[in-house]
Amino acid sequence: xxxxxxxxxxxxxxxxxxxxxxxxxxxxxxxxxxxxxxxxxxxxxxxxxxxxxxxxxxxxxxxxxxxxxxxxxxxxxxxxxxxxxxxxxxxxxxxxxxxxxxxxxxxxxxxxxxxxxxxxxxxxxxxxxxxxxxxxxxxxx
Amino acid sequence: xxxxxxxxxxxxxxxxxxxxxxxxxxxxxxxxxxxxxxxxxxxxxxxxxxxxxxxxxxxxxxxxxxxxxxxxxxxxxxxxxxxxxxxxxxxxxxxxxxxxxxxxxxxxxxxxxxxxxxxxxxxxxxxxxxxxxxxxxxxxx
Amino acid sequence: xxxxxxxxxxxxxxxxxxxxxxxxxxxxxxxxxxxxxxxxxxxxxxxxxxxxxxxxxxxxxxxxxxxxxxxxxxxxxxxxxxxxxxxxxxxxxxxxxxxxxxxxxxxxxxxxxxxxxxxxxxxxxxxxxxxxxxxxxxxxx
Amino acid sequence: xxxxxxxxxxxxxxxxxxxxxxxxxxxxxxxxxxxxxxxxxxxxxxxxxxxxxxxxxxxxxxxxxxxxxxxxxxxxxxxxxxxxxxxxxxxxxxxxxxxxxxxxxxxxxxxxxxxxxxxxxxxxxxxxxxxxxxxxxxxxx
DNA sequence: GTGGTCTAGACCACC
DNA sequence: GTGGTCTAGACCACG
Numbered sequence: 001x002x003x004x005x006x007x008x009x010x011x012x013x014x015x016x017x018x019x020x021x022x023x024x025x026x027x028x029x030x031x032x033x034x035x036x037x038x039x040x041x042x043x044x045x046x047x048x049x050x051x052x053x054x055x056x057x058x059x060x061x062x063x064x065x066x067x068x069x070x071x072x073x074x075x076x077x078x079x080x081x082x083x084x085x086x087x088x089x090x091x092x093x094x095x096x097x098x099x100x101x102x103x104x105x106x107x108x109x110x111x112x113x114x115x116x117x118x119x120x121x122x123x124x125x126x127x128x129x130x131x132x133x134x135x136x137x138x139x140x141x
Numbered sequence: 142x143x144x145x146x147x148x149x150x151x152x153x154x155x156x157x158x159x160x161x162x163x164x165x166x167x168x169x170x171x172x173x174x175x176x177x178x179x180x181x182x183x184x185x186x187x188x189x190x191x192x193x194x195x196x197x198x199x200x201x202x203x204x205x206x207x208x209x210x211x212x213x214x215x216x217x218x219x220x221x222x223x224x225x226x227x228x229x230x231x232x233x234x235x236x237x238x239x240x241x242x243x244x245x246x247x248x249x250x251x252x253x254x255x256x257x258x259x260x261x262x263x264x265x266x267x268x269x270x271x272x273x274x275x276x277x278x279x280x281x282x
Numbered sequence: 283x284x285x286x287x288x289x290x291x292x293x294x295x296x297x298x299x300x301x302x303x304x305x306x307x308x309x310x311x312x313x314x315x316x317x318x319x320x321x322x323x324x325x326x327x328x329x330x331x332x333x334x335x336x337x338x339x340x341x342x343x344x345x346x347x348x349x350x351x352x353x354x355x356x357x358x359x360x361x362x363x364x365x366x367x368x369x370x371x372x373x374x375x376x377x378x379x380x381x382x383x384x385x386x387x388x389x390x391x392x393x394x395x396x397x398x399x400x401x402x403x404x405x406x407x408x409x410x411x412x413x414x415x416x417x418x419x420x421x422x423x
Numbered sequence: 424x425x426x427x428x429x430x431x432x433x434x435x436x437x438x439x440x441x442x443x444x445x446x447x448x449x450x451x452x453x454x455x456x457x458x459x460x461x462x463x464x465x466x467x468x469x470x471x472x473x474x475x476x477x478x479x480x481x482x483x484x485x486x487x488x489x490x491x492x493x494x495x496x497x498x499x500x501x502x503x504x505x506x507x508x509x510x511x512x513x514x515x516x517x518x519x520x521x522x523x524x525x526x527x528x529x530x531x532x533x534x535x536x537x538x539x540x541x542x543x544x545x546x547x548x549x550x551x552x553x554x555x556x557x558x559x560x561x562x563x564x
Numbered sequence: 565g566t567g568g569t570c571t572a573g574a575c576c577a578c579c
Numbered sequence: 580g581t582g583g584t585c586t587a588g589a590c591c592a593c594g
Contacts, residue, residue: 114262374529
């Protein structure tokens with residue numbers, strides 16, 4: 001598991017960790033039953049205050065995504081994969097809806113937005129297609 | 142010029158003011174050469190500390206959107222309308238691109254995304270088209 | 283006598299007037315014994331608060347450049363031409379010395395500075411020789 | 424990092440700090456990745472209100488020269504050295520051009536100006552050449 | 565009346 | 580500990 005942390009990002013460091021763990025779980029990189037790196041180990045690896053790591057893990061725990069295995073460490077919960085995927089989808093659709101509303105309010109025409117969406121999907125598709133995500137699908141009606 | 146401020150919003154008050162002023166300029170509600178409400182006046186109207194208003198205005202000034210007319214007040218700069226429109230469009234397209242990339246990475250299919258975009262545009266178009274000045278877009282919570 | 287006033291300039295309006303009057307006197311556009319436009323007249327012409335005009339004239343008076351002629355108005359003092367020219371030269375040499383010192387401190391080489399001076403003098407010489415009244419050059423901020 | 428602040432200078436305190444930080448970065452005294460003194464620490468050291476320091480730092484941040492490292496402090500951005508050097512050079516050449524134009528308009532001959540430049544460069548060169556870090560240039564009074 | 569600046573003291577999230 | 584934000588009240592120059 002690799003993390004990329006940017007302290008000068010607007011997002012809090014602990015939150016960056018939380019998101020990346022959830023993303024890795026949703027993706028399947030982290031699977032249920034798998035142990036996470038210890039607080040000390042990760043704090044050293046990322047050169048980040050241990051408190052910050054601990055807080056991220058605490059957040060993940062209260063989100064029901066990881067659990068403590070006494071004496072062994074923190075492990076991904078059963079069912080976490082699906083939960084993270086749902087969570088991620090909900091988050092994304094929410095954001096997409098918000099951005100579209102703002103684009104309309106901001107003066108873009110529906111046609112412009114559709115064109116932009118098509119262009120972006122086209123340019124992104126190639127890159128993303130090779131990633132572990134499920135293959136093609138027949139277009140919906 | 143009307144403002145709607147929510148102190149409990151995550152966004153700082155001064156930033157809410159900045160955004161709404163830029164939006165009003167982009168829209169044409171505020172035109173170049175027009176004076177903004179004075180710091181004291183607005184601070185009373187919104188029941189907000191004058192320093193907070195001043196900070197918002199300073200931000201707008203350093204953004205090259207308004208300028209001080211000594212002893213008279215702050216006025217919208219020439220060319221601010223176009224600048225704010227560009228700014229808004231750039232911001233929106235940037236966000237849209239980001240959300241789409243995230244959606245693809247998050248496991249949504251291009252077809253699903255297009256369908257969602259169409260659905261949202263359809264449901265939003267009616268409402269937005271007839272609204273004269275939508276000063277604030279509700280956040281995703 | 284023409285004035286060009288920029289309310290959004292950092293320099294106070296009254297000071298812009300003071301400078302332009304002194305400049306006109308140094309140039310010979312305004313000669314000793316000549317009457318200045320009245321406060322009311324100038325305030326109307328420039329669409330500026332009469333207080334501001336009055337303050338500028340007061341400043342010029344206390345600088346010994348103009349004087350009241352009872353019942354007639356304000357006139358340029360005898361000897362004001364020379365005084366303004368000296369004043370202007372002193373101001374310029376002072377500034378030149380300051381800018382040169384700063385350029386050296388800022389890392390420019392003496393050779394670079396000399397080259398720049400020659401280049402600027404060359405490109406400016408033609409224009410300046412023929413210009414009648416260069417009323418205002420935007421300050422360096 | 425040492426600061427010399429003069430509250431009775433025409434320049435605002437926060438602006439004096441901004442300039443000195445930029446100068447130190449341009450010089451190499453402050454390097455990318457280096458942390459600036461904390462707001463509280465500097466406010467104590469200079470006997471200046473923390474808000475004033477914070478304002479200076481915010482200015483530097485919006486100028487893209489420093490960035491906040493959450494919970495750790497403010498650090499010099501990558502590439503800030505070059506940016507500050509360019510900034511400084513641009514500022515200086517701009518001022519030099521302005522002063523030269525004014526000198527020509529004010530009646531000095533090109534020959535006089537060149538002589539003055541040579542004289543000043545000669546008298547300043549010795550002093551400046553040997554100075555390692557001239558943190559402050561005396562103003563014209 | 566206007567904005568620009570500074571001080572003083574408080575609360576917050578983050579590390 | 581760090582910065583970010585807000586409030587309160589003051590003084591200044593300018594018009």
